[in-house]
Amino acid sequence: YDDRDGKIWMDGKLVDWRDAKVHILTHALHYASSVFEGERCYNGKIFKSTEHSARLLKSGELLDMPIPYTVEQLNAAKDEVLAANGLTDAYVRALAFRGAGDEMGVASLGNPVRVAIACWTWGAYYGDAKFKGAKLDIAKWKRPSPETIPTAAKAAGLYMICTMSKHAAMAKGCSDALFFDYRGYVAEATGANIFFVKDGEVHTPNPDAILNGITRQTVIGMLRAKGITVHERYILPEELADFEQCWLTGTAAEVTPVGQIGDYTFEVGALTRDIATEYEALVRA
Numbered sequence: 001y002d003d004r005d006g007k008i009w010m011d012g013k014l015v016d017w018r019d020a021k022v023h024i025l026t027h028a029l030h031y032a033s034s035v036f037e038g039e040r041c042y043n044g045k046i047f048k049s050t051e052h053s054a055r056l057l058k059s060g061e062l063l064d065m066p067i068p069y070t071v072e073q074l075n076a077a078k079d080e081v082l083a084a085n086g087l088t089d090a091y092v093r094a095l096a097f098r099g100a101g102d103e104m105g106v107a108s109l110g111n112p113v114r115v116a117i118a119c120w121t122w123g124a125y126y127g128d129a130k131f132k133g134a135k136l137d138i139a140k141w142k143r144p145s146p147e148t149i150p151t152a153a154k155a156a157g158l159y160m161i162c163t164m165s166k167h168a169a170m171a172k173g174c175s176d177a178l179f180f181d182y183r184g185y186v187a188e189a190t191g192a193n194i195f196f197v198k199d200g201e202v203h204t205p206n207p208d209a210i211l212n213g214i215t216r217q218t219v220i221g222m223l224r225a226k227g228i229t230v231h232e233r234y235i236l237p238e239e240l241a242d243f244e245q246c247w248l249t250g251t252a253a254e255v256t257p258v259g260q261i262g263d264y265t266f267e268v269g270a271l272t273r274d275i276a277t278e279y280e281a282l283v284r285a
C-alpha cells in the first residue's frame with residue numbers, strides 16, 4: 001500500500017502518498033498510542049462522517065491523547081483528501097497517534113499527537129460471502145474487560161488479538177473469527193458487530209465490552225423502524241444452536257450474512273437480505 005500515486009492528508013496538509021512517512025521512534029509503533037476510524041464514502045458523501053469524527057476524538061480522549069482538531073476540521077480534511085484523489089466511492093482511514101518527539105519511553109506527553117487521513121477503493125470486505133454467507137471461526141482470544149483496556153475506544157491495541165484471530169480463521173478457510181468476551185458471552189468479530197434472528201426477533205450483544213459500531217446502531221434503528229423487536233442482551237455461546245439467521249455489521253463489512261460459525265449453521269434468510277438491501281439504499285440515499 002505504500003508505493004503508489006495519490007495524496008494523503010497529514011497534520012493539516014496533503015502530501016504525496018509515497019512521502020506519508022513517520023520516524024522509527026514514533027511512540028505509537030512501540031506502545032500502541034494510536035486510534036483510528038474506518039469510514040465509507042458513497043456517491044461523494046461519507047456515511048455518518050460527523051459520527052466517525054466524533055468517535056475519533058472520543059477515542060483520543062480515552063487514551064489520554066487529545067487530538068488537536070475539531071469534528072468540523074476532520075470532516076473537511078476527509079472531504080479534501082477524497083477530492084485530491086478523485087474518489088467518490090471509497091474507504092476512508094483516519095488515524096491519530098503519538099509521534100516521535102521529546103520522549104522515548106512509556107510516557108509520551110512531550111510527543112505530538114499527529115493525524116493522518118488516507119482513502120482508497122475497497123469493495124466488499126468479505127468478498128462473495130456477502131451473497132452466500134460468511135464462515136466464521138471461533139477465536140481463542142477473548143474480548144477484554146473494560147476494566148483492562150478502554151474497550152469503547154477504536155484503539156490499535158485492541159486489534160492485536162484481532163489480527164491473530166483473523167489469521168487463524170483464514171488458515172481454516174474462514175472469512176473471520178467471532179470473539180466471546182472475558183465473561184464468556186458472544187461479543188463481536190475482528191472488525192464487525194454481530195446480529196442473530198430467532199422467531200422473527202433480533203438479538204445482538206450488549207455493547208459493554210465491544211465496539212458499539214456506528215453500523216450496528218444504524219441497523220438497530222432500521223429494524224425498530226420496521227417494527228421488529230431488537231434485544232440487546234447477553235448471549236451465551238450455546239444459544240448459537242437456536243438462532244436461524246445471523247449477519248455482521250460494520251463500515252467495511254456493511255451488512256454481511258453469516259452462514260456458519262464453528263459447527264453451527266444459519267440460513268441466509270429474508271430478514272438478512274432485506275436489511276442488507278435497505279442498508280445499501282440508506283448509505284447511497
Ligand code: PMP
Pocket residue numbers: 038154188189190191192193210211212213214215216249250251252
Ligand atoms: N467491532 C470492531 C472490533 C470493529 O473494528 C468494527 C469496525 N470499526 C466494528 C465493530 C463495527 O464498527 P462500525 O460499524 O462503526 O464500523
